[in-house]
Amino acid sequence: MCLGIPGQIIEITDKDNLIAKVDVSGVKRPVNIACIVNDEHPVENCINDWVLVHVGFAMSRIDEEEAKKTLTLLNELGEIQEEIAAMNASQVILEN
Amino acid sequence: MKYVDEFRDPIKAKALFNEIHALKDKIKRVDNKPLQLMEFCGGHTHTIFRYGIEQMLPDWIELVHGPGCPVCVLPMGRVDDCVTLAERPDVIFTTFGDAMRVPGSKKSLLQAKADGADIRMVYSPLDALELARKNLDRQVIFFALGFETTMPSTALTVLQAESEGIENFSLFCNHITTVPTIKAILDSPDMQIDGFLAPGHVSMVVGEKPFEFVAETYDKPIVVTGFEPLDILQSIWMVLKQLAENRCEVENQYARIVAATGNPPGLDAISKVFELREFFEWRGLGSIDHSGVKMREHFSGFDAERKFSVPNIKIADPKSCQCGEVLKGVIRPWECKVFGSSCTPEIPMGALMVSTEGACAAYYNFGNLPELLAKRKQKKLNNDTEESAA
Numbered sequence: 001m002c003l004g005i006p007g008q009i010i011e012i013t014d015k016d017n018l019i020a021k022v023d024v025s026g027v028k029r030p031v032n033i034a035c036i037v038n039d040e041h042p043v044e045n046c047i048n049d050w051v052l053v054h055v056g057f058a059m060s061r062i063d064e065e066e067a068k069k070t071l072t073l074l075n076e077l078g079e080i081q082e083e084i085a086a087m088n089a090s091q092v093i094l095e096n
Numbered sequence: 097m098k099y100v101d102e103f104r105d106p107i108k109a110k111a112l113f114n115e116i117h118a119l120k121d122k123i124k125r126v127d128n129k130p131l132q133l134m135e136f137c138g139g140h141t142h143t144i145f146r147y148g149i150e151q152m153l154p155d156w157i158e159l160v161h162g163p164g165c166p167v168c169v170l171p172m173g174r175v176d177d178c179v180t181l182a183e184r185p186d187v188i189f190t191t192f193g194d195a196m197r198v199p200g201s202k203k204s205l206l207q208a209k210a211d212g213a214d215i216r217m218v219y220s221p222l223d224a225l226e227l228a229r230k231n232l233d234r235q236v237i238f239f240a241l242g243f244e245t246t247m248p249s250t251a252l253t254v255l256q257a258e259s260e261g262i263e264n265f266s267l268f269c270n271h272i273t274t275v276p277t278i279k280a281i282l283d284s285p286d287m288q289i290d291g292f293l294a295p296g297h298v299s300m301v302v303g304e305k306p307f308e309f310v311a312e313t314y315d316k317p318i319v320v321t322g323f324e325p326l327d328i329l330q331s332i333w334m335v336l337k338q339l340a341e342n343r344c345e346v347e348n349q350y351a352r353i354v355a356a357t358g359n360p361p362g363l364d365a366i367s368k369v370f371e372l373r374e375f376f377e378w379r380g381l382g383s384i385d386h387s388g389v390k391m392r393e394h395f396s397g398f399d400a401e402r403k404f405s406v407p408n409i410k411i412a413d414p415k416s417c418q419c420g421e422v423l424k425g426v427i428r429p430w431e432c433k434v435f436g437s438s439c440t441p442e443i444p445m446g447a448l449m450v451s452t453e454g455a456c457a458a459y460y461n462f463g464n465l466p467e468l469l470a471k472r473k474q475k476k477l478n479n480d481t482e483e484s485a486a
Contacts, residue, residue: 056220090219
């Protein structure tokens with residue numbers, strides 16, 4: 001929960017509500033980007049940003065190298081599998 | 097140094113270990129006792145165990161694994177409240193997966209689900225909100241837990257629910273706060289912490305300023321720390337360096353993620369939705385003033401505590417369970433009477449065994465179990481001998 005997981009913003013799906021589609025290790029899911037948007041970095045500029053995603057919210061912009069390092073760490077801690085499983089399980093609930 | 101080659105940069109890791117060793121004679125220690133450094137955050141605890149950092153440190157440094165795992169400090173009474181809410185026929189109860197196996201006084205959420213309650217694990221509070229949109233005839237409650245790291249997410253979800261006028265969504269708010277908890281630790285008479293590693297992602301939200309009191313009022317060094325093994329080593333070195341130079345400051349080792357001012361939009365959402373509780377009850381630590389938040393009056397329609405009746409009964413931890421002493425660093429996890437016997441990750445009795453971020457689960461999974469149990473037996477023999485001699 002506290003480590004978060006890196007992902008890359010691929011599309012802004014709901015500009016008014018600041019929702020983007022983010023690719024997290026191959027899983028694409030809606031993520032709220034309110035915490036990484038400001039006057040200097042408006043919504044339009046967020047595409048392709050690497051972000052640290054905590055429970056569906058992008059909490060920090062990171063560079064690609066940091067993203068890769070963090071993914072390696074999460075993999076070694078066994079947490080990447082847990083996060084991805086949680087995301088997938090959540091999507092199944094929503095589709096039903 | 098059996099694990100050092102696993103560090104992403106073994107040369108840097110070795111250099112840091114050498115620097116740490118070299119500081120030994122520059123730091124004053126009371127009665128030659130080991131220095132106690134506390135990593136507050138469960139994420140740090142997990143990294144420390146996974147990479148064997150503790151075993152690699154010299155014996156004059158002891159790491160105390162702090163209470164920063166929200167699942168681990170959840171008292172049984174609150175789990176009972178969750179079960180009560182979840183068993184209402186009109187409710188869909190949603191939670192992060194971590195909380196499912198935490199024991200309540202009668203059952204865990206997992207058992208309640210097996211007994212027929214509609215409990216669903218979600219990845220995000222946003223998913224709980226989506227369930228509310230799709231099930232207008234049901235009340236969807238999200239179990240909001242976690243430190244400041246997860247507070248912006250639940251606050252923003254409530255603000256979204258309000259703006260859409262979704263009335264069947266509410267939070268069961270059990271968020272806890274870091275700063276009052278560190279203060280309680282510093283005020284506790286049986287704890288002698290010499291320095292702190294501050295939680296990286298809590299700091300990402302709240303910034304550096306809230307930790308200044310640790311240095312200014314309590315004269316202890318504190319370093320905001322990242323989650324890589326090298327981050328942790330470097331922060332330990334930074335804390336020791338402050339001690340050696342008689343400095344007490346907030347330093348930021350994790351500046352690549354943590355801005356000094358934190359995350360303004362996140363903080364803004366938190367202060368809109370939440371306010372401090374007078375006190376919050378922790379498993380093992382008891383009641384700590386201002387260590388939790390509740391929802392502001394304005395959001396009472398989204399507050400499960402106000403919308404439904406919640407028993408809110410205080411339940412004492414099982415007597416044989418010593419989570420509290422472990423959380424305070426009074427005993428090591430393997431010294432607990434039930435560690436590895438009646439309390440295991442498969443059937444946890446205490447919360448520190450439930451989460452992979454809990455100190456007991458970490459010792460169980462990454463430590464040498466037979467060796468630890470033998471050590472406990474030896475320690476008990478020594479204590480018994482001492483007692484009969486006295």
